Amino acid sequence: MNRRTLLGTTAGLGLAGLAGCSTLAQASVSPPDLPTEEMQSAGWEQTDSSERTLIEQSYGPVTFTAKGYTTTHTDTALTQRIEDATLGRVTSQLALFSATRIDFSPDVGNLPAGIGREEVLNEVEASARDQFRDRLADAGLSDIQRIGTGSFDVATGESASLTEYEATYDVPTFEFPVEDGTTVTIDGDALAVRGDLAVWHHGDYALVAGGAWVGENFARSATQDISDAITVSVDVDLGLEPETYREEIHAFMRQTE
Numbered sequence: 001m002n003r004r005t006l007l008g009t010t011a012g013l014g015l016a017g018l019a020g021c022s023t024l025a026q027a028s029v030s031p032p033d034l035p036t037e038e039m040q041s042a043g044w045e046q047t048d049s050s051e052r053t054l055i056e057q058s059y060g061p062v063t064f065t066a067k068g069y070t071t072t073h074t075d076t077a078l079t080q081r082i083e084d085a086t087l088g089r090v091t092s093q094l095a096l097f098s099a100t101r102i103d104f105s106p107d108v109g110n111l112p113a114g115i116g117r118e119e120v121l122n123e124v125e126a127s128a129r130d131q132f133r134d135r136l137a138d139a140g141l142s143d144i145q146r147i148g149t150g151s152f153d154v155a156t157g158e159s160a161s162l163t164e165y166e167a168t169y170d171v172p173t174f175e176f177p178v179e180d181g182t183t184v185t186i187d188g189d190a191l192a193v194r195g196d197l198a199v200w201h202h203g204d205y206a207l208v209a210g211g212a213w214v215g216e217n218f219a220r221s222a223t224q225d226i227s228d229a230i231t232v233s234v235d236v237d238l239g240l241e242p243e244t245y246r247e248e249i250h251a252f253m254r255q256t257e
Contacts, residue, residue, distance in 0.1 A: 028051070029101065029102075030069060031049065031101060032071060032101040032209070032257065033101075034071070034099060034252065034255065034257075035251070035252060035255040038251070042075070043078060044077075044248075045074060046071055046073050047072050047074045049069070051068070051070075052067065053065060054066045054067060054068045054102060055120075055123070066104050068100045068101065068102040070098060070099070071100075072096065072098040073096070073097045073252075074095070075093070075248075078095055079093050082094065082238055082240075086174075087176070089174045090174075090238070092169075095212070095213040096213075097210075097253075098209070098211065099207065099252075099256045101206075101207055104204065108121075108201075121199070121201055124199060124206055124208070125161055128208050133146070136165065136167055136193075140169065142169075143166075143167055144165065145167070146164070146165055147165060147166050148163075149161070149163050149164070150164070152198045153254070154198070154200060154256065155255050155256075156257050159200070160198035160199060160200035162197070162198050165196070165212070166215070167192075167195070169214065170190050171191055172188045173185060173186065179226045179230075179232070182232075184223070191214055191218060192215035193214055195213070196246075198210055207256055209252070209253040211249035213242060213245035214242060214245070216242060217237070217238060217239065217240040218238045219235075219237040219238070220235075221235045
């Protein structure tokens with residue numbers, strides 16, 4: 001399955017390169033505060049972090065900058081379980097979470113020429129959506145669609161703007177050897193993938209948090225005659241639990257600060 005990597009190549013959801021400068025930030029930005037112990041106990045591990053200047057724009061004598069710190073996390077326990085269960089045939093990362101804290105200088109409420117928080121946050125949100133979609137595509141997903149918007153209550157007390165996505169991931173056909181070079185073929189299929197992205201402003205900074213997860217289980221059966229008297233049957237059931245992954249990712253999103 002190395003021709004595709006489900007969600008595994010994403011360096012960060014949403015904000016890896018917003019409009020304007022995308023070079024490494026010169027000043028330190030605090031990382032988002034996450035429920036680290038809860039994530040680790042559930043089998044999630046941090047797989048990447050990056051600090052970047054996301055927006056750099058002059059308004060008269062004032063240069064406005066937005067700098068973000070992104071961390072990306074993968075359910076490595078799930079990945080390992082599926083790899084072991086399929087004898088190494090499925091190695092994709094099936095659930096991903098990422099969060100970004102964005103610091104503004106000067107504060108968005110102090111910008112000249114009528115430029116304020118709403119305009120900046122609209123730009124942040126639009127860019128976050130574009131980047132999220134691009135990264136799903138880069139991860140080998142197809143039929144990516146934004147299927148809804150809404151609100152999402154977070155622990156910091158705000159109501160975040162929520163965007164919902166769906167996509168498909170093509171599980172390729174793979175084979176298991178059974179006897180004297182004979183193999184049993186398991187037909188691949190397109191699995192549904194779901195994703196949510198939340199953006200909100202808290203105090204003097206903004207937060208982006210979201211994730212994507214496989215949206216259905218993969219279960220298949222196949223038989224192969226290896227002699228006139230022997231028929232081999234192979235059952236594959238990955239035991240995927242989309243609702244569990246959704247609840248976990250939503251809990252991480254909600255507790256991002």
